[in-house]
Amino acid sequence: METADACSTTKTRPKICVTVCRDEVEDVWRCRVASASAGAKITIHRDNFRDPLLHPPTTEEEAIDAVNAMNGYQARGKVGTWHTPAASLAHEEHHRRKFEEAFKFYWKELNIQEELESKTIPCLGMNMDNAIHFMEQFALGFESDLSDQVENCIKRFPDETNTRPYCAGQKSLNEVTLQIIAQAKTNGWSRVPDQVTEPGAIEPPCFKPPVNEG
Numbered sequence: 394m395e396t397a398d399a400c401s402t403t404k405t406r407p408k409i410c411v412t413v414c415r416d417e418v419e420d421v422w423r424c425r426v427a428s429a430s431a432g433a434k435i436t437i438h439r440d441n442f443r444d445p446l447l448h449p450p451t452t453e454e455e456a457i458d459a460v461n462a463m464n465g466y467q468a469r470g471k472v473g474t475w476h477t478p479a480a481s482l483a484h485e486e487h488h489r490r491k492f493e494e495a496f497k498f499y500w501k502e503l504n505i506q507e508e509l510e511s512k513t514i515p516c517l518g519m520n521m522d523n524a525i526h527f528m529e530q531f532a533l534g535f536e537s538d539l540s541d542q543v544e545n546c547i548k549r550f551p552d553e554t555n556t557r558p559y560c561a562g563q564k565s566l567n568e569v570t571l572q573i574i575a576q577a578k579t580n581g582w583s584r585v586p587d588q589v590t591e592p593g594a595i596e597p598p599c600f601k602p603p604v605n606e607g
Contacts (some may be wrong), residue, residue: 400437400481402488404547407431407496407539409532411509413524421513422524424531426506431539433492435485442476445569453582456573463570464590467563470554477569484562490598491550492543499542505535560593567592 409429413422443459450456462473466480500506512531514524552558567589577585 399440400435400485402433402435402485402492404492404540404544405432405434407536409505409509409536411525411528411532413514413521413528415516415521416513419513420516422516422519422521422528424509424512424528426509429500429506431492431496431500431543433489435482435489437478437481437485439478440472440476440481442472442474444477445475445573446477449576450573453577453580453584456577456580456582456585459573460570460577460586463566464586464588466566467559467590467592468554470556470559477566480562480565480569483565484558487558487561487595487598488547488552491547494598495543495546496539499539499546503535503538503542505539509535555593557593557595557598560595563590564592564595 407429408431410427412425412427414425415421416423445459445463450459459475462475463480466473466476472481509528509532512528514527516524519527570589574585574587574589578587
């Protein structure tokens with residue numbers, strides 16, 4: 394899709410599905426976690442750049458511009474005049490993995506499953522459907538807590554020049570840059586730079602929360 398919008402990775406709200414089982418000894422309904430899901434959604438746009446895979450350089454000047462633009466992505470901290478959707482995806486996939494790891498961490502850190510499954514309701518005057526509805530309302534609070542913890546954690550991760558998401562995008566761009574350099578050599582374009590930017594640290598995508606400022 395041709396648009397000037399920036400690519401993005403946005404959190405999807407956690408969903409905890411619960412049910413109940415009857416403890417006949419203690420005559421209570423016990424909450425049980427049936428499933429839990431959370432993550433992030435990646436949106437990739439084709440910004441105002443030229444994709445060298447779809448429209449390769451046709452002159453030496455264009456090749457010089459393409460190599461310089463793509464080599465500068467990591468240090469510039471934004472898309473240049475030459476770029477690829479694959480590099481944007483590599484950048485955003487790095488963000489998605491941060492969300493995934495943060496959700497996993499806080500699910501355990503908050504003892505969500507243990508807390509939910511410790512909840513009971515007396516069976517007297519409470520049928521199964523009503524008990525499930527009660528537990529679902531109880532689970533909503535944990536969904537909000539988990540969502541808030543992850544949101545606050547993700548905000549602390551750096552996303553500027555030379556940080557890991559840009560390094561991930563740079564690594565992807567380098568593959569295309571090398572193709573342009575090879576094309577330039579074949580065409581005898583001697584003024585085209587023949588080096589690629591060495592990506593900085595990429596892994597791991599997520600530090601163990603909580604993330605300190607800086």
